[in-house]
Amino acid sequence: MTEHDLAERLRAGDRRALARAITLVESGRADHRARAVALLDALGHDRQALRIGLSGTPGVGKSTFIEAFGLMLTGQGLRVAVLAVDPSSARSGGSILGDKTRMEHLSRDPRAFIRPSPSQAQMGGVARRTREAVALCEAAGFDVVLIETVGVGQSETMVAGMSDLFVLLLAPAGGDELQGVKRGIMEMADLILVNKADGALKPAALRTMADYAGALRLLRRRPQDPEGFPKAMCVSAVAGEGLATAWAEMQALVGWRRETGHFAAARAEQARRWFEEEVRAGLLAALTRPGPARDALHRLGDEVEAGRLTPAAAAEAMLAQLGRG
Numbered sequence: 001m002t003e004h005d006l007a008e009r010l011r012a013g014d015r016r017a018l019a020r021a022i023t024l025v026e027s028g029r030a031d032h033r034a035r036a037v038a039l040l041d042a043l044g045h046d047r048q049a050l051r052i053g054l055s056g057t058p059g060v061g062k063s064t065f066i067e068a069f070g071l072m073l074t075g076q077g078l079r080v081a082v083l084a085v086d087p088s089s090a091r092s093g094g095s096i097l098g099d100k101t102r103m104e105h106l107s108r109d110p111r112a113f114i115r116p117s118p119s120q121a122q123m124g125g126v127a128r129r130t131r132e133a134v135a136l137c138e139a140a141g142f143d144v145v146l147i148e149t150v151g152v153g154q155s156e157t158m159v160a161g162m163s164d165l166f167v168l169l170l171a172p173a174g175g176d177e178l179q180g181v182k183r184g185i186m187e188m189a190d191l192i193l194v195n196k197a198d199g200a201l202k203p204a205a206l207r208t209m210a211d212y213a214g215a216l217r218l219l220r221r222r223p224q225d226p227e228g229f230p231k232a233m234c235v236s237a238v239a240g241e242g243l244a245t246a247w248a249e250m251q252a253l254v255g256w257r258r259e260t261g262h263f264a265a266a267r268a269e270q271a272r273r274w275f276e277e278e279v280r281a282g283l284l285a286a287l288t289r290p291g292p293a294r295d296a297l298h299r300l301g302d303e304v305e306a307g308r309l310t311p312a313a314a315a316e317a318m319l320a321q322l323g324r325g
Contacts, residue, residue, distance in 0.1 A: 003035055007042040010140050015113060018140045022115055025132040040132060043139040048267075049081070050254060051134055053159035055149040055185070056169030061195045063102035065169060065237040066146055070103070072243050073144055074111040081137040082106070082114040083130060084148040113142065128281070131162050131274050160188040161273055164263065165250055167191045170212070172204035186215065190230050190253060193246055197234035209234050224262040229253055283322075296321050 006024075009017035025036040056062050063084075070080045082103070106112050115133065130147060137145045149159045160166040168189040186192070192212050197205035212232040231249065235242035257263040287297050300318055303309040309317075 003038040003042055013141050021136045022133050025129045047138045049138045049142050049145045051145050051163040053147045053163030053166045060169045060171045061237055065195055067103040067106040068237040069243055070106045070112055074109050078143040080112045081142040081145045083133050084116045165190045170194050172196055172201045172208050192232040193235045195235055198236040198239045205234050226256045
């Protein structure tokens with residue numbers, strides 16, 4: 001199948017074509033990479049979905065929330081794609097990729113598409129090709145794309161750079177889990193949702209929400225935020241409570257950003273960042289391909305290992321050689 005045929009099937013909403021296209025862009029083979037670039041070029045970017053990045057501490061109920069939230073959206077007639085990034089083993093490189101089993105009902109919904117992907121040791125809580133997978137989902141006609149990161153950490157905020165909204169999920173009385181990353185996360189989060197706000201946990205959830213609402217008021221409001229944002233809310237994915245209100249707040253924020261031009265400006269900035277990161281990744285990849293650059297890298301590495309060169313001096317020599325190339 002040619003890239004043109006795959007593009008036509010994908011734009012027609014063919015789910016198998018979408019799965020095949022994502023597999024293509026995730027491939028590390030050089031010939032597949034060339035085909036992936038041609039496919040993305042053929043698709044263009046005339047279709048846009050609402051991109052929602054979602055992160056949270058382990059055990060906060062991300063999968064449960066996504067399933068309940070996704071089913072609510074599909075019930076409104078929207079098409080929802082879920083890109084779930086699973087952590088890869090540092091030793092084997094493998095991933096469990098069990099998100100479909102955790103979202104049993106949503107995975108059977110004809111208006112939903114769930115794609116788990118391995119992080120492949122990529123920093124940032126997302127996979128290397130998540131941006132391209134988002135573009136493919138948009139081309140396939142999905143209205144909302146949910147990007148679930150591997151979990152909260154200093155680097156997981158990268159998802160904010162590829163989404164229109166960044167949602168942080170917290171558990172009741174779970175604030176201490178975010179002490180090391182709180183400021184970075186909270187400066188980027190558009191909406192903080194305290195999940196599991198039901199039953200005996202509801203009072204704790206309300207206290208946690210109040211604590212974070214107070215903390216958000218102390219942060220400087222960003223130019224892309226209207227009055228009242230960012231904000232903290234309580235939800236219960238299990239009971240289905242607060243989901244409609246959270247969705248209404250997301251729509252209000254995105255609507256304001258569209259009217260004020262912040263939405264288009266953010267998309268343009270994300271595209272530029274995507275380009276720059278592709279260039280950096282390509283330069284790093286060039287060091288692993290057979291040729292003078294890889295030979296110089298190995299030779300200078302041997303010099304450093306033998307103690308004849310300092311790491312800083314070897315790095316300068318390597319960069320100088322790349323500059324001449």
